[in-house]
Amino acid sequence: MANVTFSSPLLPKDVTVYAVAGDTHTLLKVAQKNKIPLPFECEDGNCGSCVMEVVSLSDKPFMAQDLTEKERATLVAAGKLSKAEIEEAVVNDRPPRYRLACQYIVRDEDILVRFSGEPGVV
Template identity: 85%
Template sequence: MANVTFNSPLMEKDVTVYAIAGDTHTLLKVAQKNKIPLPFECEDGECGSCVMEVVYLSDKPRLGQALTEKERATLLAAGKLSKHDIHEAEVNDMPPSYRLACQYIVRDEDILVKFSGEPGVT
């Protein structure tokens, strides 16, 4: 089980939901199921509408997770990946702070998800 807290100026207050880690649902699906107004369009990692910032809240060390080539390319095009982020993602499988909700698989980690509500803007 992972606690996922959504934060956005679109919402009156933060909303925390319990997500079952490893059930292969994306964070976008978790948001949709819980009526969180996270923007999206393609649902395939290409448009960048669902970009969000992920803050890890667990005391445990972060779990490694490789970026898909599609997510990497979209985040790069949006200027959301620094050289350090790319190095960490490629060498250590440490995901960057900015992710695409439609590509992010929920893990057994408590996270805070921040999004502006404007497609492609964090």
């Protein structure tokens, strides 16, 4: 199990939910299931409206998850992902802090998810 804590100005306080690690559901689906108002539009990784910041709250090493091609292109176009961060993700297995909720699969780690509530803005 993983603890996912959502933090946003839209929420009266941070909300922590449990997610099944390795489940094929995205973080967006976890948010929807728990009635977290994380913004989204396309659910396909093209629009960038569900951009969020992911911070590890675990003592164990952050678990890398490959960026999809769509996610990489969308985050680069939005200015949320630099070439250095892409290289760090690929070479050193270190995921970037900005991700798309519709592409991110929850792993066996506790994370903090920050989002503004405004589509495309963290």
